[in-house]
Amino acid sequence: MAIVNVSDQSFNNDVESSQGVVLVDFWAPWCGPCKAIAPILEELDGEVSGQATIAKVNVDENPESASRFGVMSIPTIIVFKDGQPVDKVVGLNSKDALKSLVAKHQ
Template identity: 50%
Template sequence: MAIVSIKSKEEFQEVVLQAAQPVLVDFWAPWCGPCKMVAPELEALDEEMAGKALIVKVNVDDNQKLAGDYNVMGIPTLLVFKQGAEVNRLVGFRPRQDLQAALESV
């Protein structure tokens, strides 16, 4: 399954908050160095977790209100959702193992 880019609050509601499986949401921006470092980790994780979890990206420049709703103060901020609720938060670059552990814990 491919990583989904969220374009609106409505799409976030549908894709993330109503998902049956755990969701890892990457709040990022194209100009952010650590965000660029985490991108290949997320792509590899997406392949490993296919069918078990969903990986979603939210560009904070295009979705400032959504980032504010989740108190995203720095990027990358990675949130793990289960059944519509935030259950874990990682800020800054993290290796794939940390991201996978955060998803598998739910």
């Protein structure tokens, strides 16, 4: 599966109406740790395919979604299960930590 780019307009459809686990990365192009986590998420996407969807929200272009879920610093990853936020991690995390996060909500 490919990583899904989500906007304020598509958030409900792409994330909140989804069944299963969706990892949403709130990021911005100017954020160093966000750039560092991008290849980790790409790798993770290949490893959790079928178990979880990975989505990205650019907070500069989509401030509504970020403020709705209380994103104060980036990167913030919020885990949604069946459309509901169930977990949140802030900052740069390892692939193993993110993989554990997916497994925890299977």
